[in-house]
Amino acid sequence: MEMAQTPLALVRDEIDRACRIARREPGEVTLIAVSKTRPAEAIAPLLKHGHRDFGENRVQEAQDKWPALREAYPETRLHLIGQLQSNKAEDAAALFDCIHSLDRPSLAKALGKAFDKTGRRVPCFVQVDVGEEDQKGGCAIADLPALLDLAREADIPVAGLMCIPPFDIEPAPFFALLDKLARDHGPADGSWGRSMGMSADYPSAIMLGATHVRVGTALFGERG
Numbered sequence: 001m002e003m004a005q006t007p008l009a010l011v012r013d014e015i016d017r018a019c020r021i022a023r024r025e026p027g028e029v030t031l032i033a034v035s036k037t038r039p040a041e042a043i044a045p046l047l048k049h050g051h052r053d054f055g056e057n058r059v060q061e062a063q064d065k066w067p068a069l070r071e072a073y074p075e076t077r078l079h080l081i082g083q084l085q086s087n088k089a090e091d092a093a094a095l096f097d098c099i100h101s102l103d104r105p106s107l108a109k110a111l112g113k114a115f116d117k118t119g120r121r122v123p124c125f126v127q128v129d130v131g132e133e134d135q136k137g138g139c140a141i142a143d144l145p146a147l148l149d150l151a152r153e154a155d156i157p158v159a160g161l162m163c164i165p166p167f168d169i170e171p172a173p174f175f176a177l178l179d180k181l182a183r184d185h186g187p188a189d190g191s192w193g194r195s196m197g198m199s200a201d202y203p204s205a206i207m208l209g210a211t212h213v214r215v216g217t218a219l220f221g222e223r224g
């Protein structure tokens, strides 16, 4: 009898499949296992299977949970995927390897200062409010050029764009929009990332250019 596949193996298979359809290389897509609200016991099996990219949405929770796990697995890369208060910028700069939620001028200034102080310049994705919804954070599309200018002035390494499309509506047009914004505003060599796609829609996001998919429920089950 065959062993049942782990959720991690299933998600990786789906990523490979989406890449094949889109004629992309699986190595172009980073799977971020969103471990927010999950205890260390739930995270450890993924680390044991060699998974190294994890996403958290709260600085405090990550500070509580990750130092011990990281001691065992020092090559772990931590991604901050939730809204960041400016007064936590320094803590975030010290802990995270990538920040996906740069969404406003005040935060760009705070992160610039935090990077100067810690000497760690953490790659940041600029979060764009593709659905013009306001409540999920993200900068308005019209404000993106000014925010990118500010990020440059603050010497923030911009890694690309991130979005969370509105719920309960087909997300593909929003993924396509983020991809277009990345092409319009990113470097000509196309090296910018696109952080988009969650459990319900990451194959579609990959077909539309995602380089970082943020998957929680499909790996860990429903959040309590």
Ligand SMILES: *Cc1c(COP(=O)(O)O)cnc(C)c1O
Binding pocket: 034, 036, 057, 081, 082, 164, 197, 198, 199, 200, 214, 215, 216, 217, 218
């Ligand atoms: C929680 C979260 C995810 C993961 O969502 P799932 O539906 O559990 O895969 C992805 N991105 C962000 C910004 C999140 O807050």
